[in-house]
Amino acid sequence: MKPRDRLRIAMQKSGRLTEPALELLSRCGLTFRQSRDKLFCFGEGEPVDLLLVRDDDIPGLIAQGVCDLGIVGRNVLGEYQLTAGREGAALSEWRPLGFGRCRLSIAVPQELDYHDAVQLNGQRIATSYPGLLGEWLRTRGVQAGVVTLAGSVEIAPRLGTADAICDLVQSGGTLVANQLRETEVLLESEAVLAGPQTLPADERGDLIELLLKRLDGVIQVRE
Numbered sequence: 001m002k003p004r005d006r007l008r009i010a011m012q013k014s015g016r017l018t019e020p021a022l023e024l025l026s027r028c029g030l031t032f033r034q035s036r037d038k039l040f041c042f043g044e045g046e047p048v049d050l051l052l053v054r055d056d057d058i059p060g061l062i063a064q065g066v067c068d069l070g071i072v073g074r075n076v077l078g079e080y081q082l083t084a085g086r087e088g089a090a091l092s093e094w095r096p097l098g099f100g101r102c103r104l105s106i107a108v109p110q111e112l113d114y115h116d117a118v119q120l121n122g123q124r125i126a127t128s129y130p131g132l133l134g135e136w137l138r139t140r141g142v143q144a145g146v147v148t149l150a151g152s153v154e155i156a157p158r159l160g161t162a163d164a165i166c167d168l169v170q171s172g173g174t175l176v177a178n179q180l181r182e183t184e185v186l187l188e189s190e191a192v193l194a195g196p197q198t199l200p201a202d203e204r205g206d207l208i209e210l211l212l213k214r215l216d217g218v219i220q221v222r223e
């Protein structure tokens with residue numbers, strides 16, 4: 001890969017994190033030439049550019065060195081850390097960002113009398129987070145089948161392809177609409193700044209330190 005002298009930050013192209021992430025970066029003094037459909041936004045002041053991608057691709061882009069930092073849900077970062085082997089271990093959460101709060105939870109059909117995780121033994125659980133769910137099941141000694149789906153996980157129980165689900169819950173509206181009830185919280189999530197374990201040894205490292213300083217200032221003012 002060609003060496004870069006500009007910093008590159010990956011963030012969600014369109015979704016719940018997009019607007020608050022752009023607002024946070026602008027509070028940090030970063031402005032971009034408006035070309036959001038172009039997926040690459042050139043930074044005007046500082047030498048910092050944006051890459052607009054699918055959120056699930058962000059950890060991999062950082063691990064490969066295509067991007068230096070990413071704004072992504074803790075759930076997406078955590079899943080990658082658990083499932084991507086050495087590449088996953090090379091990433092870390094640098095700062096919680098205080099927006100995009102949600103939980104990764106288990107939910108079961110409303111009529112089910114759920115009171116303990118042991119009831120999940122022998123059940124099939126649909127999820128887009130097989131790594132995080134698998135780890136939670138292991139630590140509780142529960143043997144359940146994990147059905148991995150890319151999306152629309154909430155429909156699986158009604159289709160008979162799973163007995164329970166493990167998905168993100170924010171307002172709870174999706175669960176109610178699908179007659180499901182939240183029973184266990186596996187992870188409290190929010191948007192985080194993700195990056196490599198160690199700073200790049202060139203000017204990008206200095207730039208990241210400057211950004212972190214500004215970010216901490218902005219976050220402190222908010223609290």
Ligand code: PRP
Pocket residue numbers: 016151152154167168169170171172173174175
């Ligand atoms: C998430 C999640 C749930 C929903 C929960 O999906 O997968 O489906 O939001 O939010 P609620 O509790 O407020 O109803 P999202 O709409 O972000 O899309 P995605 O699953 O395609 O990423």
Ligand code: ZN
Pocket residue numbers: 055056
């Ligand atoms: Zn997603």
Ligand code: MG
Pocket residue numbers: 151152153
């Ligand atoms: Mg969804």
